[in-house]
Amino acid sequence: MAYIVGANSAVQRHGMRDTLRRLTATLVVLATFTAFEPAGAEASAADDARTAILCAYEPEWRALLSSLTDQQQVMYAGVNFVTGRIEGTPVVLIESGISQVNAAIATQTAIDHYKLDGIIVMGISGGINPDLHIGDVIIPDQWREYLDSVFAREQGGLYTLPSYFAAPQTEHFGMIFPQPVRIQKPAGGIDLHTWFPAGARLLDAARKVSANVVLESCTTDRKCLPSTPRVIVGGNGISGPAFVDNAAFRDFARRAFQAQAVDMEAAAAAHAAYMNKVPFLSIRSLSDLAGGNAGPNEMEAFQGLASRNAFAVLRALLVQVRHAR
Template identity: 25%
Template sequence: MNTVGIIGAMDLEIRLLKDKMSLSKKESIAGFNYYLGRIQGKDVVIACCSVGKVNAASCTQILIDKFNIDCIINTGIAGSLHNEVKICDVVISKNVTYHDVTKNQMKNFFPFKEYFEGDKKLIELAIKACEKYKLDNWNYHIGRIVSGERFISDSKMKKSIIEEYSPYCVEMEGAAIGHVAYINNVPFVVIRGISDNADDEAYTNYDIFEKISAEHSANIVLNMMKII
């Protein structure tokens, strides 16, 4: 594998990775920052896409077009939508989809997919990285991650999303990144540290746990770079 693309929505989510990389160049394209360098001897391009699906999709397409990457790892934080997924746990994407786009639209219009599958080799690599980094106070899970254009902090909406999609967690970028990766035939995986339970207390818990959860996810990516 020649060059790994790594995307985070916020600087908080890529800060640890930037600190650990040997930076050779920074480029700004269409308002997005791309950091070129090496981590653990591997060529990487780290991108900050900002929040939301359109930003994530735009940043991902530029990453693919301009930097000749071989795969994409999306790192960041999310809200739990599964009873077994606790705050500070990690979710690895089995697949990704949108919770605010109908299944009929996904299925009947290009690219005719209800969800986008994470790459099996990258999932296996993420699992190995979790096992290497794992501490006793958190667990990792492999499951569906859903994305949409809002921070979920409403228990009724949370229940509705769970009933419709049976996801493990919810965030705002992963499905768009997976979507663009799929139509470009680029392998991807989404990794999310859990900062909150996507319920009525979500904002309070997010403020407390966002940094810890972001660093859990980033540390898994760092370990992936060691064993890739």
């Protein structure tokens, strides 16, 4: 009986040695493949943090890709992410698609998959401030979701809010009463939040480069602007799910929110960045005046120029941020 047990033990030891040899060989092969495998899209703990740059629209995306080196592409949740470098800065470019929901999904997905030191929304927008012009680049220091609102009931020619909503903080636009965003607190209860701020470090970098960026005044087919575009840092931006091309609403938005520009993505990305404590900035160049011009909307004519102007500011900003590190 003792002999049989000893024999079984010898067989087991031999089997274990053989298994260990095969496992070691497998690990060596895997290590060899891993050593030559291109770097993945997701950042490891040893990687430098990336700056996420989100755009929603094809002309904006083309401007971004034109200067991106070391490109590697991946899809998450149906969204296109491309890592690489712009002006030597590690970035991840995000093609979110148009709308607040698309922007929020893309921003949160980037936060979940990458190590980020900032989120920048770049692209075109409609001008609200009548002192601004097509081609100007606007970098607001805070953003608001203007259509987080109550569509109020009309009674006797007057609009009345239900008693359980916050009293109006601004004037209303007919039945539309803007409201703060209701944010659930981790410990319970609700935080009423109106404006989502830009990151102080990114705003400071924007101010430092704003006077030195050369912006385009003419489109590729030689349609030229009546004034030289400029960069304006500060003021308010607003976002909503509608494309704004209405002079009356434009005037209301200027009075109620002191808005510089309106778009469909930035406030949603700012909201997601705020919830995750990631610095945020939006660089918007005016492609149209949101209904404020006398003729037809001019977005199609100037969207390429506006996209390139926004990108010119972005490049200068990335250089400034990299040198300040």
